[in-house]
Amino acid sequence: MPKPVVLIAEELSPATVDALGPDFDIRNVDGTDREALLAALPEASAILIRSATHLDAEAIAAGTSLKVIARAGVGLDNVDVKAATEAGVMVVNAPTSNVVSAAELAIGHLLSLARFIPDANRSAKAGEWKRSAFTGTELFEKTIGIIGLGRIGTLVAQRLAGFDAAIIAYDPYVTPTRAQQLGVQLASLDEVMERSDFITIHIPRTVETTGMIGAAQFAKARPSLRIVNCSRGGIIDEDALVDAIRSKRIAGAGLDVFVNEPPTGSALLGLDNIILTPHLGASTAEAQEKAGVAVARSVRLALDGELVPDAVNVAGGVIDPTVRPGIPLMEKLGQVFSGLADSPVTSIDVEVRGEIVEFDVNVLKLAALKGYFTNIVSESVSYVNAPLLAEQRGIPVRLVKEPVSDEYRNLLTIRGGLADGMEISVSGTLTGTKQVEKIVEINGYDVEVPVADHLIVMVYTDRPGIVAIFGSEFGDAGINIAGMQVSRKVAGGQALSVLTVDSPVPDGLLDKVRTAIDAELLREIDITA
Ligand SMILES: NC(=O)c1ccc[n+]([C@@H]2O[C@H](COP(=O)([O-])OP(=O)(O)OC[C@H]3O[C@@H](n4cnc5c(N)ncnc54)[C@H](O)[C@@H]3O)[C@@H](O)[C@H]2O)c1
Numbered sequence: 001m002p003k004p005v006v007l008i009a010e011e012l013s014p015a016t017v018d019a020l021g022p023d024f025d026i027r028n029v030d031g032t033d034r035e036a037l038l039a040a041l042p043e044a045s046a047i048l049i050r051s052a053t054h055l056d057a058e059a060i061a062a063g064t065s066l067k068v069i070a071r072a073g074v075g076l077d078n079v080d081v082k083a084a085t086e087a088g089v090m091v092v093n094a095p096t097s098n099v100v101s102a103a104e105l106a107i108g109h110l111l112s113l114a115r116f117i118p119d120a121n122r123s124a125k126a127g128e129w130k131r132s133a134f135t136g137t138e139l140f141e142k143t144i145g146i147i148g149l150g151r152i153g154t155l156v157a158q159r160l161a162g163f164d165a166a167i168i169a170y171d172p173y174v175t176p177t178r179a180q181q182l183g184v185q186l187a188s189l190d191e192v193m194e195r196s197d198f199i200t201i202h203i204p205r206t207v208e209t210t211g212m213i214g215a216a217q218f219a220k221a222r223p224s225l226r227i228v229n230c231s232r233g234g235i236i237d238e239d240a241l242v243d244a245i246r247s248k249r250i251a252g253a254g255l256d257v258f259v260n261e262p263p264t265g266s267a268l269l270g271l272d273n274i275i276l277t278p279h280l281g282a283s284t285a286e287a288q289e290k291a292g293v294a295v296a297r298s299v300r301l302a303l304d305g306e307l308v309p310d311a312v313n314v315a316g317g318v319i320d321p322t323v324r325p326g327i328p329l330m331e332k333l334g335q336v337f338s339g340l341a342d343s344p345v346t347s348i349d350v351e352v353r354g355e356i357v358e359f360d361v362n363v364l365k366l367a368a369l370k371g372y373f374t375n376i377v378s379e380s381v382s383y384v385n386a387p388l389l390a391e392q393r394g395i396p397v398r399l400v401k402e403p404v405s406d407e408y409r410n411l412l413t414i415r416g417g418l419a420d421g422m423e424i425s426v427s428g429t430l431t432g433t434k435q436v437e438k439i440v441e442i443n444g445y446d447v448e449v450p451v452a453d454h455l456i457v458m459v460y461t462d463r464p465g466i467v468a469i470f471g472s473e474f475g476d477a478g479i480n481i482a483g484m485q486v487s488r489k490v491a492g493g494q495a496l497s498v499l500t501v502d503s504p505v506p507d508g509l510l511d512k513v514r515t516a517i518d519a520e521l522l523r524e525i526d527i528t529a
């Protein structure tokens with residue numbers, strides 16, 4: 001019998017081939033050569049890539065024998081995970097392989113900026129001896145802001161502890177207790193921008209974080225600010241950064257990641273006081289070995305039909321067909337739940353009511369957590385790592401099962417406590433023969449809206465004319481309201497409205513609506529696939 005073909009599409013550590021072993025026909029292709037890639041894919045059972053190979057829907061369709069896509073690293077920006085899932089192709093990555101290397105590169109950028117190391121090196125090698133031109137600054141007793149206190153942000157904080165600097169962090173999903181354990185003081189984004197001499201960014205690129213650091217944030221910064229981004233391109237608005245550096249609004253920047261990679265023709269290339277590296281966060285022998293070995297093991301497991309702990313798109317175990325339709329609904333409820341929280345979540349109860357509890361519904365707890373973390377951490381939340389993410393954040397998670405459901409045949413609820421003492425909840429169900437996914441409760445208010453890609457949730461004091469006010473604000477901004485539900489417990493008390501809208505809401509509109517209706521809560525929730 002011919003051996004299954006495993007395609008290596010990018011330069012990987014030699015340890016990868018060793019870890020794959022002798023059972024495969026290992027072939028190499030240049031993943032950036034589209035024609036060669038498409039020609040090689042039909043025979044491949046597995047393909048191993050880094051970030052340069054684009055496995056979009058066309059490439060996945062060409063992989064007619066493909067069973068597993070293995071990303072030797074973290075980011076899945078270059079893989080169409082939805083298309084892979086639809087084609088039944090497992091996607092795996094190596095989520096922790098390169099975190100130390102990325103953290104160390106960020107520290108390298110901070111020190112390089114503080115001491116002009118790249119420019120001084122260039123100057124000294126050119127035969128110059130310019131000592132005063134390269135007078136730098138110490139990190140000692142400065143304020144260093146970390147944006148994103150996840151795996152890499154935490155490693156950066158731990159390593160910076162030795163510099164005797166004040167470390168502050170912005171991460172709305174981290175509890176003050178966790179930050180305190182790291183010797184870090186939590187602050188708002190504005191405070192981090194205002195107070196920091198150095199900032200380093202370690203967050204995923206999501207709808208919420210794209211362009212998060214723009215002109216308005218640089219306007220708040222100290223002129224001494226040096227900012228580093230070794231996370232994802234696009235989180236810093238590159239045009240705003242160019243303006244901020246040119247106008248000396250800030251002192252410098254260190255970038256490892258860009259909106260377009262390589263950033264050919266970008267104004268960033270011609271600036272002083274900016275240090276660029278070509279996406280080198282994971283480029284160490286150690287990280288590459290860890291990533292290569294991890295994905296090689298996953299490929300072996302996947303092709304042997306075993307449960308793969310690092311799979312990002314396939315749930316393990318046998319799931320009863322009665323429970324299966326609840327999985328995507330629960331994932332979406334998880335995303336709504338995270339969108340409703342405006343302070344860190346301290347506990348999560350996943351409640352399942354109705355006859356569905358006769359079956360094993362544990363996967364619904366995993367689905368709720370997967371949805372919850374999807375827009376919070378980097379792109380690759382799996383059924384396996386979602387409970388670990390909760391555990392790492394000290395969030396206790398309970399599965400509550402109740403065979404009786406009063407109004408609906410089956411009802412799925414996610415309920416949680418917040419650090420500010422508030423409680424939030426969202427419930428959903430599947431209705432009719434088409435099993436339409438509906439949200440039927442938010443924060444104790446009864447509603448009935450189909451799950452849509454873009455939701456707006458508002459709480460305000462019930463009074464005449466409010467609907468007309470927000471209706472015209474959305475209308476004036478060209479936002480089409482596809483559906484709406486208003487719910488209240490008593491007349492003249494608090495009311496909650498849920499809108500489904502056809503497109504994401506432009507910057508600034510929610511603030512206008514908030515002011516116009518004096519909203520107590522106003523959230524835009526975008527559900528990703
Ligand atoms: N340059 C490289 O080569 C390289 C290497 C590895 C990872 N990365 C990137 O680094 C980033 C961080 O990776 P990680 O493993 O630490 O991820 P992580 O998921 O462990 O941590 C991300 C943190 O960001 C926080 N966060 C999410 N949304 C936020 C928001 N709107 N505002 C503030 N904080 C928010 C989360 O709470 C979480 O604590 C990712 O973008 C990853 O892709 C880059």
Ligand SMILES: O=C(O)[C@H](O)COP(=O)(O)O
Nearest residue numbers: 050051072073074075282
């Ligand atoms: O997502 C990642 O793992 C990093 O950005 C590194 O990407 P790379 O494997 O292409 O260096």
